[in-house]
Amino acid sequence: MSTPDDLHLPDSALQGLGTRPFGVYVHVPFCATRCGYCDFNTYTAGELGSGAAPEDWLEGLRRELDLAARRLGTPPAADTVFVGGGTPSLLGAGGLAAVLDAVRQSFGLAADAEVTTESNPESTSPELFAGIRDAGYTRVSLGMQSAAPHVLRVLDRTHTPGRPVEAAAEARAAGFDHVNLDLIYGTPGERTEDLQASLDAVLESGVDHVSAYALIVEDGTALARRVRKGEIPMPDDDVLASDYELLDAMMAKAGLRWYEVSNWAASERARCRHNLGYWLGGDWWGAGPGAHSHVGGVRWWNVKHPARYTATLADAALPVGGQESLTAEDRHLERVMLELRLAEGLPLDALDADGVREARRAAADGLLSTRDLDGGRAVLTDNGRLLADAVVRRLVS
Numbered sequence: 001m002s003t004p005d006d007l008h009l010p011d012s013a014l015q016g017l018g019t020r021p022f023g024v025y026v027h028v029p030f031c032a033t034r035c036g037y038c039d040f041n042t043y044t045a046g047e048l049g050s051g052a053a054p055e056d057w058l059e060g061l062r063r064e065l066d067l068a069a070r071r072l073g074t075p076p077a078a079d080t081v082f083v084g085g086g087t088p089s090l091l092g093a094g095g096l097a098a099v100l101d102a103v104r105q106s107f108g109l110a111a112d113a114e115v116t117t118e119s120n121p122e123s124t125s126p127e128l129f130a131g132i133r134d135a136g137y138t139r140v141s142l143g144m145q146s147a148a149p150h151v152l153r154v155l156d157r158t159h160t161p162g163r164p165v166e167a168a169a170e171a172r173a174a175g176f177d178h179v180n181l182d183l184i185y186g187t188p189g190e191r192t193e194d195l196q197a198s199l200d201a202v203l204e205s206g207v208d209h210v211s212a213y214a215l216i217v218e219d220g221t222a223l224a225r226r227v228r229k230g231e232i233p234m235p236d237d238d239v240l241a242s243d244y245e246l247l248d249a250m251m252a253k254a255g256l257r258w259y260e261v262s263n264w265a266a267s268e269r270a271r272c273r274h275n276l277g278y279w280l281g282g283d284w285w286g287a288g289p290g291a292h293s294h295v296g297g298v299r300w301w302n303v304k305h306p307a308r309y310t311a312t313l314a315d316a317a318l319p320v321g322g323q324e325s326l327t328a329e330d331r332h333l334e335r336v337m338l339e340l341r342l343a344e345g346l347p348l349d350a351l352d353a354d355g356v357r358e359a360r361r362a363a364a365d366g367l368l369s370t371r372d373l374d375g376g377r378a379v380l381t382d383n384g385r386l387l388a389d390a391v392v393r394r395l396v397s
Ligand SMILES: C[S@@+](CC[C@H](N)C(=O)[O-])C[C@H]1O[C@@H](n2cnc3c(N)ncnc32)[C@H](O)[C@@H]1O
Pocket: 037, 038, 039, 040, 084, 085, 086, 087, 118, 119, 120, 121, 142, 143, 144, 145, 182, 183, 184, 213, 214, 215, 216, 217, 218
């Protein structure tokens, strides 16, 4: 573990900065309650000690962004900003406007910047959406997970029934063309008709983007403890696969096409440019407790606890918890892992001779598209998407 503020960015990492898309991620580490499945770096008010209130965090964030822009020399304007969490909507419209102002003052925003905030539907309102639209946000992402009350209960999720879809409609009415709903599938006890009903609600809401994730039982969560005690079974792999097929078929029918294995969009403009930056190996500065950054093959991450984060910045030091320089092998593995999950796939010239041979075998097994392979790209078939991780392992082993 390194000590704070020993970030070492060699000239080679800074070369070409600004010629590639540049993103800013801001981590908001606050939630009203903790959902049983979630292991994100986030804290309820009761869990936070002193020196870690939202006002302290915002002051720390301003300092980090100022130091960040100076550290990068000539800071590139942000092409994309993603305020994630945690629950950014807990900051209210004023707090979210202050976050975006801090990015404007440090890096600046590109003219057509995509500016997203995540939100928990329970802490949103028409006034919040109108306020953040005025402040310059262009995209809203809402955590929905499911429309079925008994599924939400297993997830420890407190929602007024129908609130996520209502919030999506409020966001659209406030002028947001780009609205995402997050779903979780494969929750033990979720029946096919529950998933179908959740999807019907999502698709009727008119959102232009959906992210759907298979439930992961993360170590250290309340969900993992309940699974260990035998109160809840593990998600079943066969159910996850058939759920995914149902999801994909219903989305396609409604005009939402997959562009990454867990993400569907109504048009090319509706794709999340910020996340595409991560998947295509772009540069980004991640600000806030526990946030990860990547510039030119150097990756680093901030200290996790909000109190340590603000205290480090109060001493005018960057709150770096650790860093690593990616080797050529690391970069190759990451590239295959991330780009293969995209609908455009991976150019074959990114693979070595063994990888290309394996890609041909995977195509013969029906996991990669033969037509795309002949055109020079490794693109997952519908079956391949169900086994994406296994295909990656074959291409890099
Ligand atoms: C930061 S949260 C979204 C915003 C807000 N905090 C909320 O929950 O409404 C990001 C998303 O990650 C997904 N997620 C978190 N933990 C997960 C897990 N263990 N398995 C699958 N998806 C998970 C959920 O879909 C969640 O909406």
